[in-house]
Amino acid sequence: MIKLGKYPFVTNFKEPQQLEDYANKLCPDEKKMFMLGVMMTTNLVSHMQSEDEKDDLSN
Amino acid sequence: MGTRSNTVVYDADVNQIVNMYRQHDGYLTGHGLELLKFLEPIEIVNGFTMGKNNLANGAGCLAAQLIAHFKEDVGGIYIQPHRTEMDWSIDFIYTVTVRSDDSIHVMVHEYGDHLFDGSVSEYKKFIGGVL
Numbered sequence: 463m464i465k466l467g468k469y470p471f472v473t474n475f476k477e478p479q480q481l482e483d484y485a486n487k488l489c490p491d492e493k494k495m496f497m498l499g500v501m502m503t504t505n506l507v508s509h510m511q512s513e514d515e516k517d518d519l520s521n
Numbered sequence: 522m523g524t525r526s527n528t529v530v531y532d533a534d535v536n537q538i539v540n541m542y543r544q545h546d547g548y549l550t551g552h553g554l555e556l557l558k559f560l561e562p563i564e565i566v567n568g569f570t571m572g573k574n575n576l577a578n579g580a581g582c583l584a585a586q587l588i589a590h591f592k593e594d595v596g597g598i599y600i601q602p603h604r605t606e607m608d609w610s611i612d613f614i615y616t617v618t619v620r621s622d623d624s625i626h627v628m629v630h631e632y633g634d635h636l637f638d639g640s641v642s643e644y645k646k647f648i649g650g651v652l
Contacts, residue, residue: 465636465637466639466643466647467637468643473635498616498628499628502628502630503635
């Protein structure tokens with residue numbers, strides 16, 4: 463699968479501070495788009511992690 | 522079970538306007554391609570005159586046209602809230618944002634995997650790459 467992104471994907475940032483620094487350099491409109499992508503990705507990932515934890519507890 | 526998808530429309534202030542849940546064919550070569558065909562001719566305007574085709578008067582108008590375009594019969598397509606804690610059964614999430622400069626920004630996630638973000642013309646290249 464080829465991935466294309468106008469903005470760097472969340473996984474490209476090793477530390478939260480790096481992500482924040484990048485976001486703060488964007489103009490307000492660009493920052494909204496970038497942070498929407500971050501929100502969508504992190505919500506999905508955190509939900510999947512919580513589902514995995516539930517599975518581990520039930521096993 | 523079909524490939525389930527959400528298509529979420531946001532305005533420029535990242536307010537969620539609508540979420541369209543589709544029960545089947547949510548994969549890139551299915552709904553992803555159909556979404557491209559819907560979005561590609563559309564021009565976002567702020568005010569309009571009658572008689573011109575393929576216009577959407579802001580994010581709310583685009584969201585209404587999205588539903589009108591995809592909903593054909595009972596079932597299959599539903600309007601439902603897009604929850605921040607995602608339903609595990611949603612395979613693909615397509616995020617469509619009308620930006621303050623009246624351009625359309627598209628994002629695609631497959632589960633937690635961020636596959637794409639960019640303009641509609643960039644989205645066309647992305648979908649072309651998976652066909």
